[in-house]
Amino acid sequence: MPTCTALIVAAGRGLRFGADLPKQYLPLAGQPILRRTVEAFLRHPQVNAVRVVIDPAFRDLYDRAVAGLDLPPPITGGPTRQDSVLNGLEAMAGHPPDLVLIHDAARPLVSHADISGVIAALETAPAAIAATPLADTLKRGAEAGGGIRSDGTVDRTALWRALTPQGFRFAHILPAHRRGAGLNLTDDAAVAEAAGLPVTLVPSDPDNLKVTNKDDLARAEKLFLAALGDIRTGTGYDVHKFTDGDHVWLCGVRVPHDAALDGHSDADVALHALTDAILGAIAAGDIGQHFPPADPQWKGADSARFLRHAAEMVAARGGVIAHVDITIICERPKVGPHREAMVARVAEILALDPSRVSVKATTTEGLGFTGRREGIAAQAAATVRLPLVMG
Incomplete structure (x- = not known):
């Protein structure tokens, strides 16, 4: 069985959230969002290790959030998410796993099935990501008279929302990230695509939401507790x-x-x-x-x-x-x-x-x-x- 490490990216400051501390340290059903996310991967039988990338300015918050969990020391992040992921991959390069799952700390509702699905897809593909097909009608907006009007409907056929975890064979994604440094790509699948790697889309649970604002956090708490009836x-x-x-x-x-x-x-x-x-x-x-x-x-x-x-x-x-x-x-x-x-x-x-x-x-x-x-x-x-x- 291939070795698999989950790399949790938690170095962001979550400025859009408007809280006094980064959103990954806010409570979700009584425990920090980051802890919920980490525990989801620690519980998965195919994940051998979990590494976390953080902003060292919040080391005290991190230590409290993961107290008692079996984790190695955190990895120092960079100025962008892409830099932080590269730092995390480089930290594992000395003893690399066969597979790495890169996941946003602010997605605490990731399911066992989603993790398993991405790992399974890596048996035949160098890269695989959790994703959901777009269900809503899309409109292109245009400025008009001080407001925004519809400038046409966008065909949503074959369009998917990219989520995390995004999984890769480690031997492929590390050099891809090294070559892509400075390109300011929005996710790790884009890094893989820029390096010519085919990316498999793995249908994911749409409740695998990213906590970006307070409404997201309220919805995440409702979904989290609903599953714990x-x-x-x-x-x-x-x-x-x-x-x-x-x-x-x-x-x-x-x-x-x-x-x-x-x-x-x-x-x-x-x-x-x-x-x-x-x-x-x-x-x-x-x-x-x-x-x-x-x-x-x-x-x-x-x-x-x-x-x-x-x-x-x-x-x-x-x-x-x-x-x-x-x-x-x-x-x-x-x-x-x-x-x-x-x-x-x-x-x-x-x-x-x-x-x-x-x-x-x-x-x-x-x-x-x-x-x-x-x-x-x-x-x-x-x-x-x-x-x-x-x-």
């Missing part, structure tokens, strides 16, 4: 007793206290409860099944690893975490002063927008083991959306 809810509960120490870990935040929590890992009772809630939502057992407390490798472990593992299991099923809610039950320490940091840390671990993370605290009015300050309990709920095709 299997809505699940899971709950989790955990308890840890106090022991000697000077701090506790809660929601991934180190909180000073006159005691520590006793546990095999870092004893973060809140993250343990949330991990169980997410695992419960996808019917994947509990935290102890995935990270046995008797296993010495988890002694003192950061509980963020457990939570991230649960999130990765959701992503592997093509799902998303829509919302999480944590309630910490204790008399001391006070959670309020640390709540904002806790929300931010959970959101970071799960790659969620903070608006999708809730952290609350309550006491038991002096009743029970928490009221006697013998330990801390936590309960959590998680809402997960999975594709309807999942059981």
